[in-house]
Amino acid sequence: MSFLEAEALVCLRFTPNKAALLYMNQQWNRRKFLSLATTSAVSSVLLDGLREPLNAATRKMNVLFISIDDLRPTLGCYGDPIVQSPNIDKLAARGMVFTRTYCQYAMSAVSRNSILTGRRPDTLDIYDFTTNFRTKLPNVVTLPQQFKRNGYHTEGMGKIFHTHHCNYDDVRSWSVPSWPPESRGPLTPKELQECLGNEKSPQTALKTAQELSVARNRPPVTGAPANDRGLKQTTIANHAIERLSALKAANKPFFLAVGIGVHLPFIQPKQYWDLYNPAQFKLEDTKNLPMFAPYYAGNNASELRSYSGVPKTGPIPDELVRQITHAYYARVSYADAQIGRVLNKLDQLGLREQTIVILWSDHGFHLGDHGLWAKHTNYEQATRSPMIVSVPGMKVVGQKCNALTELVDIYPSLCELASIPKPNGLEGTSFAPLLNNPKRPWKKGAFSQYRRKRMGLMGRSLRTARYRLTEWTNENNSNTSVIELYDYQTDPQETINIAGLQGNTQLVANLKSQLRAGWRAALPPQT
Structure with missing residues (x-):
């Protein structure tokens, strides 16, 4: 390890709030810095797995x-x-x-x-x-x-x-x-x-x-x-x-x-x-949960309703819906502008x-x-x-x-x-x-889940290229379950839970088996 690297490592260990920034900008007073350095400190930092900087030929x-x-x-x-x-x-x-x-x-x-x-x-x-x-x-x-x-x-x-x-x-x-x-x-x-x-x-x-x-x-x-x-x-x-x-x-x-x-x-x-x-x-056409979906599959808009001026129960007024949607889009554009500034700097520095x-x-x-x-x-x-x-x-x-x-x-x-x-x-x-x-x-398949803790329920969801099957189970009795099934090819807005419809018994069984087999069984084929 070089002397300068040892300086930097100890700096990061002892005074990370300011010293690391000062050092990296070459504003650190070396004598003051060295007063902090000890052999044991350098060893401690090395144990974290930090390596020497790579040269240009092998730079990561x-x-x-x-x-x-x-x-x-x-x-x-x-x-x-x-x-x-x-x-x-x-x-x-x-x-x-x-x-x-x-x-x-x-x-x-x-x-x-x-x-x-x-x-x-x-x-x-x-x-x-x-x-x-x-x-x-x-x-x-x-x-x-x-x-x-x-x-x-x-x-x-x-x-x-x-x-x-x-x-x-x-x-x-x-x-x-x-x-x-x-x-x-x-x-x-x-x-x-x-x-x-x-x-x-x-x-x-x-x-x-x-x-x-x-x-x-x-x-x-x-x-x-x-x-x-x-x-x-x-x-x-x-x-x-x-x-x-x-x-x-x-x-x-x-x-x-x-x-x-x-x-x-x-x-x-x-x-x-x-x-x-x-x-x-x-405004969204689907203002209610999908037909035949269990009520606990929704979230009651609880996060939004915690803010002032939003009804605690019942539908959100259309005017407020439009205002919030407008604000969301504006916020996305604001975030996009900040990300653009960072990416532009990456280009200006020749780092891209x-x-x-x-x-x-x-x-x-x-x-x-x-x-x-x-x-x-x-x-x-x-x-x-x-x-x-x-x-x-x-x-x-x-x-x-x-x-x-x-x-x-x-x-x-x-x-x-x-x-x-x-x-x-x-x-x-x-x-x-x-x-x-x-x-x-x-x-x-891709796997998601969400827990309704107060009800003792866990909803585990499998998304395939065409379908989503979600199984809600009682955490104390996994044999008890409620199934949701959506076909995005015929119903991209999830308007109806088709799990209980005639003719879907085998499809539900197949997807349920895939869900329970878990993510390891859904891995890509080896090539």
Whole structure:
């Protein structure tokens, strides 16, 4: 190890908030820095798996990991005729659009746990937003942590891990602390210990109630500010742009995670609101749950109803539906603009040809279909997520891949694309082969699930190329079940549950058998 590398490693260990940034920008006072250094400290850092920087001949690909909160495939590259998303569409033209990517659980915390650990919710045994994954698998190696162990500088900003409602950031994953500070989680050491020691402590319940009460006291759509100065998504993009410049100067492969939000409450600058005419938005035809669907398959729009000005029960007024839909589209365009600024900086720095770019959302989002809002269901609009991948040297660009893929596939895919080893225990499948041949035979199904804890029910869902079968079972008696079945070829809007219709008995049995066989039985054929 060189002397300069030892300096950097100790710097990252002892004073990560400021010293690492100063050092990487060559502003660190070496004498002051050396006063912190000890042989044992350097050894401790080396145990984390950090390697020497690679030379130009063997340099690994960088990774720009763009996470978007609550984005359904409301993008031009997915065929939406209204949305204005020129920057994401430009990325799609330089990469591949995966049209059938599904989350494993339509809740941010659970989905992100799955993506970042490469494990499915049943393996993690986490179905809520209060349980940190390390309470279940304390030694699991996360996606950024695996890159860190293989010589990468890893850094996150914005929402990457879920850090709300008694949850917290994963410090082992990053070379420097997450930014901004509030993205590291709002907990004091005492509160953290309470969460780790007792997930259902009175203190935890009080904290969650206090956070939710804040939401109830504000409307779902806030008046559009004149500009984006000071707005959170803009500051995140600003920071990402600054860090890209510093990371290029550091001349070391990086894994940069940038989290941009499209989340309630919807706040965006006026210029993005003005992109749309409210009359453009056609209200959803399906205002009720599918015929013959069990009532608990819906979510009662509980997230939206927690905001002020929204009826606590009954239908949402059409005028408010149109306003919220307008705000959602404006928020997507605002997010697109910030992502565009980051991608433009990547180009300006000459980093695009050595950087893998992946853009994904943690789940989809209901916009009034079935009378539902936000997520928390097993239906198509909640479980289907956009995913776009651009890799330098791709032979196939600007095309769409209709193969069934899952967000849990991201971890092994990035490892393969970056030529770093995959740790044992991953439960996804690398989609790297699809980048060369998007029409090759692939998975037979994608798997999602959602728990209705108060009712003691778990809904497990299988999405095939044509059908979705969801089985709701009593968690105390798996032999008792209710089945939903939707045929997207004849009923793309999921208007009728056909599981009980005459003539579908064998189809239900076949799909139910495939669902219970699980994800391992649905893997792509070996070639």
